[in-house]
Amino acid sequence: MSLSHRLPPGAAAVDPYYVYAPRPDPQRQGVLTLFVAGLPDDVKPREIHNLFSHRPGFDHCLLEYTGRGNQAVAFVTFFTHESALSAMTSLNGTVFDPETGDRLHIELAKSTSRRPRGGGDIYRVIDKRANRTEGNADHENIGDEEAWGEDEDGDSDNNGGGSDEPSGTENENSSDKNEFPAEQSDQPGHKQQNGQSPSNDGRDKSSSDIPPCSTLFIANLGHACTEDELKEVLSKEPGFHVLKMRRRSGMHVAFADFTDIESSTAAMNSLQGTVLASSDNDGLHIEYARSKMRKS
DNA sequence: AGCACA
Numbered sequence: 001m002s003l004s005h006r007l008p009p010g011a012a013a014v015d016p017y018y019v020y021a022p023r024p025d026p027q028r029q030g031v032l033t034l035f036v037a038g039l040p041d042d043v044k045p046r047e048i049h050n051l052f053s054h055r056p057g058f059d060h061c062l063l064e065y066t067g068r069g070n071q072a073v074a075f076v077t078f079f080t081h082e083s084a085l086s087a088m089t090s091l092n093g094t095v096f097d098p099e100t101g102d103r104l105h106i107e108l109a110k111s112t113s114r115r116p117r118g119g120g121d122i123y124r125v126i127d128k129r130a131n132r133t134e135g136n137a138d139h140e141n142i143g144d145e146e147a148w149g150e151d152e153d154g155d156s157d158n159n160g161g162g163s164d165e166p167s168g169t170e171n172e173n174s175s176d177k178n179e180f181p182a183e184q185s186d187q188p189g190h191k192q193q194n195g196q197s198p199s200n201d202g203r204d205k206s207s208s209d210i211p212p213c214s215t216l217f218i219a220n221l222g223h224a225c226t227e228d229e230l231k232e233v234l235s236k237e238p239g240f241h242v243l244k245m246r247r248r249s250g251m252h253v254a255f256a257d258f259t260d261i262e263s264s265t266a267a268m269n270s271l272q273g274t275v276l277a278s279s280d281n282d283g284l285h286i287e288y289a290r291s292k293m294r295k296s
Numbered sequence: 297a298g299c300a301c302a
Contacts, residue, residue: 037298068298219297219298219299220298246301255300285298296301
């Protein structure tokens with residue numbers, strides 16, 4: 001059907017990593033926009049449009065070249081929450097560029113994108129790159145951060161201001177293809193440790209080239225991971241003090257502070273790779289933080 | 297791979 005589903009020989013046809021838990025994130029219910037990461041830096045707006053526009057319930061999309069990490073993200077908006085979820089579950093994990101094998105990471109966005117005013121431009125683009133080598137830089141400043149309505153307040157009247165919202169096309173088949181996975185164990189006791197004994201007090205260079213630090217950087221958290229869930233696991237580690245979670249380019253990361261480098265090192269060694277109940281991917285990825293957490 | 301808080 002779609003060329004985006006064609007996988008190179010030898011690649012797994014179905015990637016279980018991207019089967020999302022059926023339990024919906026209550027904070028994101030009603031959001032009509034998908035957040036799409038894992039795009040190559042030379043992605044074109046047309047490619048995003050081609051991939052999503054024939055999905056049932058598609059409304060509009062926005063491509064942003066972030067100034068960071070040479071990567072692009074997209075915000076794709078649907079007419080209904082259900083059609084957004086349906087597109088997410090069927091396209092998540094798609095190999096976008098067979099040459100690199102990189103897969104799309106799709107999740108619900110923080111909030112619904114604002115509908116483009118006027119509806120003139122088909123392809124909305126924000127380009128924050130310093131060196132714009134691409135030819136489509138002519139779309140540049142079309143509203144900066146406002147373009148997808150990210151409010152720190154998380155107010156519910158984000159899109160309430162748009163009185164010109166056309167609602168005529170709203171009920172084109174939104175739930176004709178509910179292909180959600182049936183069940184998945186999400187009991188809180190489901191986490192699995194990797195069996196390291198805490199007697200490993202010595203410094204370890206398992207954290208690449210970042211110098212040891214009493215604060216740990218924790219990544220690869222599932223989209224549904226909560227601060228409480230992570231805190232419960234960390235609390236069992238000697239010397240644990242404070243946890244702070246943040247969201248960066250759509251992914252959760254966390255910082256955990258310990259009394260000293262010895263305890264942070266031991267905690268990193270024992271928790272590395274831990275699979276939480278909320279994981280939608282491999283286990284935790286833990287490194288020393290680049291700087292120590294500020295003393296409260 | 298993604299590293300904030302002041």
